């Protein structure tokens with residue numbers, strides 16, 4: 393059901409199934425939206441995208457969308473210029489020494505580390521793309537139970553309504569309910585040993601006028617300060633009118649796994665006491681921040697339900713990434729494309745072969761991109777340990793590495 397907004401040149405793939413496979417997507421985050429768009433593109437019928445919240449707010453802060461995601465979204469008929477235009481416009485990012493801001497490496501803001509934008513702004517556009525395709529998004533629909541019956545799996549909403557489909561794609565995030573069904577047990581988060589303090593705000597007129605705080609407000613930019621066991625990411629959005637800093641630090645406390653836990657600014661001020669003076673006061677003068685414990689899950693033994701093999705996990709529900717991977721949303725797009733293609737390659741009775749092929753194809757790829765995040769964090773946190781001031785660091789030691797991109 394391509395509408396004029398999608399563009400005249402866009403061609404949706406004709407479903408190999410008659411009638412098309414009916415698929416339900418649980419979760420309308422970036423992963424769920426990408427899944428809906430990819431499934432639609434490949435000719436499947438997305439019966440509905442369900443989300444438990446009644447409305448979406450502009451939550452989170454900066455999020456990277458890599459070139460791998462852009463290529464797929466373009467292929468699916470999305471006008472990616474819409475997300476590029478609202479993202480950070482800096483051509484490069486600078487990786488700096490913690491205490492004095494000396495630039496250790498500079499690299500283009502493309503490829504896997506991608507275009508940085510506000511998660512909420514990107515999400516608005518993804519939701520719009522889903523809507524343009526006539527795919528129903530049902531808000532306030534919390535899935536409270538799954539039935540893994542073969543060949544017709546189902547889910548139950550909090551309202552008591554039951555829905556069935558040929559396949560159910562659970563993009564229900566890091567605290568996924570579907571993951572319990574798939575694993576047959578609850579899996580607890582594992583602490584990464586780090587947490588982030590994060591703040592996102594519109595700088596005040598006083599801050600913009602204050603030379604001690606405005607060094608990075610003049611235009612869009614992306615900077616990283618790396619030091620022993622810590623790093624700060626700072627970027628602007630909207631030409632410097634919005635400001636984001638994220639301080640990653642050793643986590644020896646017990647901050648709960650939450651996107652909304654308030655942070656302790658006194659602790660932040662202590663942690664940045666000796667950072668580059670050009671950024672120090674901009675951080676220290678911030679009035680509030682969030683404290684995100686960086687948790688991850690051990691790689692899951694399976695992403696597919698045990699009985700029908702027709703309920704599958706996608707996105708953070710099965711392959712959450714560390715912030716230093718900058719690939720959470722982009723890998724969700726890759727998974728969406730792979731699943732949609734696999735479902736088009738099998739007969740109606742062989743959906744289980746498609747879901748298992750999806751899992752086998754995607755697991756190694758996401759492991760590589762997850763471990764890149766660990767590798768980068770460890771390189772940043774260790775490279776300056778026991779190194780004299782005057783020793784030059786090889787820029788390659790601190791650059792974000794580009795994973796191989798899918799073909800155009």
Ligand SMILES: Cc1cc2nc3c(=O)[nH]c(=O)nc-3n(C[C@H](O)[C@H](O)[C@H](O)COP(=O)(O)OP(=O)(O)OC[C@H]3O[C@@H](n4cnc5c(N)ncnc54)[C@H](O)[C@@H]3O)c2cc1C
Nearest residue numbers: 419421422423443444452453534535564565707708720721
């Ligand atoms: C509030 C929030 C803020 C974030 N901020 C950032 C950020 O600043 N930077 C960054 O890089 N990443 C951030 N992320 C993570 C990033 O969005 C994801 O890594 C990426 O977009 C892939 O996410 P996803 O769609 O798989 O999961 P999510 O984005 O977590 O989306 C899951 C969706 O499923 C819905 N859901 C969950 N359970 C149910 C259920 N039982 N029934 C129905 N619906 C359900 C949720 O309401 C949610 O909309 C944030 C995630 C969240 C939820």
